Amino acid sequence: MKEKYHATVVCILFLITIAPALGGEVKISTLQYPGSPETMTVGEKVPIVVGITYSNLEESTLSLHLAYADFPPRFQSGGEVTLSGSGTYLFPPAEIMVPASYSIPSGWPEYINEWHLKAEIWKGDKLRSGKAFTLLVENPENKPEAKISSIEYVVPPDTIAVGENSLVKVHAAYSNLQDGTKIEATIRDGSGILDSGLSRKLSGSGEVTFTMRITPRNAGFWDLEAALATVSGSMPLGDKKSFRINVVSG
Numbered sequence: 001m002k003e004k005y006h007a008t009v010v011c012i013l014f015l016i017t018i019a020p021a022l023g024g025e026v027k028i029s030t031l032q033y034p035g036s037p038e039t040m041t042v043g044e045k046v047p048i049v050v051g052i053t054y055s056n057l058e059e060s061t062l063s064l065h066l067a068y069a070d071f072p073p074r075f076q077s078g079g080e081v082t083l084s085g086s087g088t089y090l091f092p093p094a095e096i097m098v099p100a101s102y103s104i105p106s107g108w109p110e111y112i113n114e115w116h117l118k119a120e121i122w123k124g125d126k127l128r129s130g131k132a133f134t135l136l137v138e139n140p141e142n143k144p145e146a147k148i149s150s151i152e153y154v155v156p157p158d159t160i161a162v163g164e165n166s167l168v169k170v171h172a173a174y175s176n177l178q179d180g181t182k183i184e185a186t187i188r189d190g191s192g193i194l195d196s197g198l199s200r201k202l203s204g205s206g207e208v209t210f211t212m213r214i215t216p217r218n219a220g221f222w223d224l225e226a227a228l229a230t231v232s233g234s235m236p237l238g239d240k241k242s243f244r245i246n247v248v249s250g
Contacts, residue, residue, distance in 0.1 A: 024057030026121050026128040029088065039112060039138040040098045046135065047093035048077075050119050059084035060123050064091045069116035069132060070103060098137050110178065111142035146174040146183050146228045146238045149207070154245050161250040162216055170197070170210040170226045172239070179203035182231050183238070185210035189224050198231065216247040 030051035040046055050064055064078040077094045096117075103114040115137045121129040152169040160166045170185045177183075183199045197210035216222050222245045228238030 026054045028129045028131045029053045039136045042100050044098045049093050051090045053088050055086040063122045065120040067118045111139050113137045144176040148239045148241045149173050156246040159246045159248045168212050173207050175205040177202050184231050186227050187212050219249045222247050
C-alpha cells in the first residue's frame with residue numbers, strides 16, 4: 001500500500017512540473033525606436049520594432065498595440081501572431097504617424113514636444129506585457145530660424161589690397177525667436193574668426209543687418225565664411241554662406 005501511494009505522489013509531482021503555467025508568460029524584450037536626442041517631425045511616419053520572449057505558452061494569438069499614453073485614441077498601430085511553447089518573436093515594424101504632441105518637456109526648446117507611447121502585448125482582452133517610451137516631436141511651424149539673405153562685399157573682379165580695411169555687411173532674416181534672443185554673426189577664414197557682430201534682443205520674426213570689417217594679409221583669392229548663431233535663446237546652428245574676395249598686392 002505504501003509503495004503504491006509513493007508512486008502516485010511521484011506521478012502527480014511529475015505532472016505539476018511539466019504542465020505549462022496558466023496562460024504562459026509573455027514579456028516585451030526589445031523595443032526599437034528613434035530615441036532622444038533624435039527628433040521626429042509632425043506628420044512623419046516612424047517604424048517601431050517590438051520583440052518578445054514567451055514561455056510555457058498554450059497556443060495563443062498575441063496582438064501588438066502601439067498606444068498613445070497622453071490622449072485618445074489610444075491604439076494606433078500594431079500586429080498579430082499565433083505562438084505556442086517557448087521562444088522569441090520579433091514583430092514586423094509597426095508604422096506610426098507623428099502628431100503634434102501636447103506635452104512640452106522641461107529643458108527643451110518650445111518647438112520640441114514629447115510624445116508618450118506604450119507598446120502593449122494583448123491576448124484577447126487581457127494585457128500581458130507593456131513598455132512605455134517617448135519620442136521627441138519637432139513642430140517646424142514653431143522652430144526658430146535665422147537665414148543669411150545676402151552679403152555685401154567686394155565681389156570679383158573688383159579687388160582690395162593687402163592691408164586694406166574692407167567692409168562686409170551680412171543681412172539676415174529670422175523667425176519664431178523666443179523673446180530676448182540675440183543673434184551673433186561671424187566672418188572667418190582658414191585662420192579663424194576675423195570679426196563678429198551682435199544683434200540687440202530680438203523676438204518673433206524680422207530682419208537684421210550685421211556690419212563687420214576684415215583686413216587681408218596675403219594676395220590672391222581669399223575664401224571666407226559668414227555664419228549665424230544665437231548667444232541666448234534656443235536655436236539650432238544658424239545659417240552659413242561662403243564667399244570669395246580677390247586680394248592684390250598693395
